[in-house]
Amino acid sequence: MTRRALSPGELLLAGARHDFGAFLELTFALLNPGVPLVKGWYVSAMVQALNEVADGSNKRLQITVPPRHLKSIATTVAFTAWMLGRNPAMKIICASYAQDLASELSRDFRKVIQSELYRAIFPVMASSIVKDTEDRMFTRQGGGRRAVGLGSITGYGADLIIIDDLMKAADASFPEAREKARQYVDGTLFTRMNNKASGAVISIAQRLHEDDIPAHLIAKGGYRHLDLPAIALRDEIIPLTHGRTKVRRIGDVLNPEREPMDVLERLRLELGPRVFETQYQQNPIPTDGDVIRWDRIQFYDEDPIDFLVDEGRRKLSRVVISWDCADSVAPNADYSVGTVWGYDSNFWRLLDLVQVKLAYADLLARVRYERKRWRADVVLVEEASVGPAILDMLSQDMRCQSDPQHHATYCQRQKIRPRVGKAERYAMASEPLYSGWAKLPREAPWLPGLQKEMMGFPNARHDDQVDSLSQFLIWMVGLGGRRLVDPRRDHSRAA
Structure with missing residues (x-):
């Protein structure tokens, strides 16, 4: 059939x-x-x-x-x-x-x-x-x-x-x-x-x-x-x-x-x-951020590590470290971030970025270590989370009221009390980066992570690097920052 x-x-x-x-x-x-x-x-x-x-x-x-x-x-x-x-x-x-x-x-x-x-x-x-x-x-x-x-x-x-x-x-x-x-x-x-x-x-x-x-x-x-x-x-x-x-x-x-x-x-x-x-594009971190454009930021060409020699600094008249401190070490918690900035009579350079999850005692030890390593003139700490406790210990170091190994009469500590929200602070921080008054390194091992967070703000998973960066840049253009680099002031104390 x-x-x-x-x-x-x-x-x-x-x-x-x-x-x-x-x-x-x-x-x-x-x-x-x-x-x-x-x-x-x-x-x-x-x-x-x-x-x-x-x-x-x-x-x-x-x-x-x-x-x-x-x-x-x-x-x-x-x-x-x-x-x-x-x-x-x-x-x-x-x-x-x-x-x-x-x-x-x-x-x-x-x-x-x-x-x-x-x-x-x-x-x-x-x-x-x-x-x-x-x-x-x-x-x-x-x-x-x-x-x-x-x-x-x-x-x-x-x-x-x-x-x-x-x-x-x-x-x-x-x-x-x-x-x-x-x-x-x-x-x-x-x-x-x-x-x-x-x-x-x-x-x-x-x-x-x-x-x-x-x-x-x-x-x-x-x-x-x-x-x-x-x-x-x-x-x-x-x-x-x-x-x-x-x-x-x-x-x-x-x-x-x-x-x-x-x-x-x-x-x-x-x-x-x-x-x-x-x-x-299925890319949650755009090339151009909502607040700051990467292509308008100015960069310097030297290797940041060239400014650090033998637990000290060279070619820099001033160094400031800006800390955004977290109070938890849980897996999903924010990081504590410190950004190191150096001034060489021309402009401020971002020299280093520290991103860690540490409990209070270990975080205080890291803040002290970076202060000594760069012989910082000023340490900025936001008065939030564990910030007040760290500020208190840095004040004792400055006044020689702590353990002698931590004395640091050469370094001022500055408490930061934000007056506006994160987005407003970040927007205010853009002008120094655009004008060249503050510059980022063209190459650094931590730079891609910083770029990702800067371009992703305010929708990135974390914003601690942004907070540390904008905290310094706003302070830098304020009265405290201008006084620190005033050529009429004596720079010998931080040498």
């Missing part, structure tokens, strides 16, 4: 049953009738990454991609429908930052599984649905899909967890919101995994902060990260479906048909550097 050849329509359905890329195209057409799907290579890259989760070769996937690039439809809608079509016993949780967003994506999912097209592709799954509400769908085989916002999940385990934009852009700058999202992932979502060995996690997002959920997951290790910035930041080879690859070069545009370079440059101007760098 001759076997009947499949019609083109039957071949299409059979292909969608086994090929997620084909199923995604049909899903997009169903949800967006009359709208052509732009088949950029990045879609194939996402499909390939999801295929690896489907076949079990990868159980942890992180995708970061700009807005409006099919990430939610591909993952939270189409992939969940396709996985359940192949295995109606699978349990899936889809989590978003708000129940409204989770419900909206759930409605698209329900539109797919309720369609005649889906019934033709996956007849067993389509006939197995026993409960189908806005946020929950259960099958006769015990599987299903549950859509949740940031909240509790009770009585439902998962074989696959999909985290789709767990934080609103407007909340990313608030540490409390970031911590709430992290605790929800670790303390709620991950506890619902049915089998810790075989269960899979997919996170899809656009970057919002250097301490956001993508950063939190990547720091755990074991995640394949498919990073797709709008404009390529590095040369790389990206796996695509059917064994193909994409060679992407620095400067290549992700989606030249919909968002060519001129459109992206206009978006950069309209959105501002921070929003564009985070959401489109």
Whole structure:
């Protein structure tokens, strides 16, 4: 008996049953009738990454991609429908930052599984649905899909967890919101995994902060990260479906048909550097900061260590150390930071940066060590946290009322009481760096970390280096700083 050849329509359905890329195209057409799907290579890259989760070769996937690039439809809608079509016993949780967003994506999912097209592709799954509400769908085989916002999940385990934009852009700058999202992932979502060995996690997002959920997951290790910035930041080879690859070069545009370079440059101007760098470039630390522009800062060429010789200093008429002190050594606590500044009758140079987590006694010892090492004229300490206690001990050193080994009559200590907020102080500190009255070294081992924090302020994970730097620069242009470098004053005491 001759076997009947499949019609083109039957071949299409059979292909969608086994090929997620084909199923995604049909899903997009169903949800967006009359709208052509732009088949950029990045879609194939996402499909390939999801295929690896489907076949079990990868159980942890992180995708970061700009807005409006099919990430939610591909993952939270189409992939969940396709996985359940192949295995109606699978349990899936889809989590978003708000129940409204989770419900909206759930409605698209329900539109797919309720369609005649889906019934033709996956007849067993389509006939197995026993409960189908806005946020929950259960099958006769015990599987299903549950859509949740940031909240509790009770009585439902998962074989696959999909985290789709767990934080609103407007909340990313608030540490409390970031911590709430992290605790929800670790303390709620991950506890619902049915089998810790075989269960899979997919996170899809656009970057919002250097301490956001993508950063939190990547720091755990074991995640394949498919990073797709709008404009390529590095040369790389990206796996695509059917064994193909994409060679992407620095400067290549992700989606030249919909968002060519001129459109992206206009978006950069309209959105501002921070929003564009985070959401489109997946870079939470933009090249240009919100407050200070790196390209306007002035630098000096000498090696900072050349100004320190034999536990003393040379070629410097004045040295000031600015300390921002923390009161905890907990893993998530702030650092204590000291910045060392030297004046050579022309301008102030940043010579060294000390960033430590030390309890009070050890921090006091480090402050004393740096004071002696650089033979500092003035030590600035903010009157906060353990600052008052350190100021008191430095005062005793200056007056020779402490242990003789700590006496330092040559060094004044200055308490700092900020009169404005951190952002205002940082903005006020920009002018000396732009004018060249204060300069940073062109090269130093600690400079990249300082740049990252300066450009990331006020949304960086820490701001202690910024606080120490702005504290000195504001003091420098004030009365105390001007008096210290007045040529009419005797400099011999600090020699």
